[in-house]
Amino acid sequence: ARPRSIGSRRQFLQTSVVWVLLLVGCESCLKRSEVASVGEHPYPTCDGEALPEGELLAEGVLLSGPLSRERVIERYEIRHRGCVNVITIRQEWSRQVTDVEAIFDEDWNPIRVWKRMGIPGVPNPERFEDTRSYEFRNEPATMTELNAEGRTHRFFRGGQPTALIGPGRMLLTAWIRATDLRVGETTRGNILDVREIYERVDEVAIRRDPDRFEESLGRSVRVYTVFGRESVFADESGLVIGDLSGLRREEDLEGAAAPPIQVLDPPDPVNTP
Helix, strand or coil, X not given: CCCCCHHHHHHHHHHHHHHHHHHHCHHHHCCEEEECCCCCCCCCCECCECCCCCEEEEEEEEECCCCCCCCCEEEEEEEEECCEEEEEEEEXXXXXXXXXXXXXXXXXXXXXEEEEEECCCCCCHHHHCEEEEEECCCCCCEEEEEECCEEEEEEECCCCXXXXXXXXXXXXXXXXXXXXXXXXXXXXXXXXXXXXXXXXXXXXXXXXXXXXXXXXXXXXXXXXXXXXXEEEEECCCCCEEEECCCCEEHHHCCCCCCCCCCCCCCCCCCCCC
């Protein structure tokens, strides 16, 4: 028999790996593991007092650019609430709506993250709702998930995360402000990435590239790159205002954003999951 080519052998090995993972179960190959329970912490407070409404630092809408395969709308609000900073996001596209509340300390280090995913337009949306909270006050960091199948708890392998990457671009504002990099500097660390269904902790770098004059915005912007390939634009305060694929603030584009998609009940990050 003729020997397989290198490409054929590689394809055979990749297929074999996929079948093995299917047989043993995917949970064992992920950087998270299910446990019976996790450490529970109260919703963050300031000296035992409930968080005030606080000071609005920024709010607005980001719209995906022409290189995006889907029209994505990201509505955001950033508040300084007593002793913490809070970023809330609603990311909308045709097949999913995601609500996020991320709480950081005053130095923009993550404390707790809440995320709810829903599917617009289905007959029984509550069957498809998935709510998760991520607790950085536990070591290792943990997740509690609630969906139609019940409640589960997991912890993350890969080291204690010091920053967060999540749905949308605005959450990168926290990491940018926490690192306060100068042009040419790079820092890396264990980052919890909660953008996908299967979250993970990985070592990720963020680099500040030379500032540039962005003609589409008519201004000079700071440029930050993560994963060595995803670059975003920020203003002098570190607030994300766009990216290389054409993401822009609503006020920087012609035409209004689509009206919000209503999915399930209003977000409740305090009492769920």
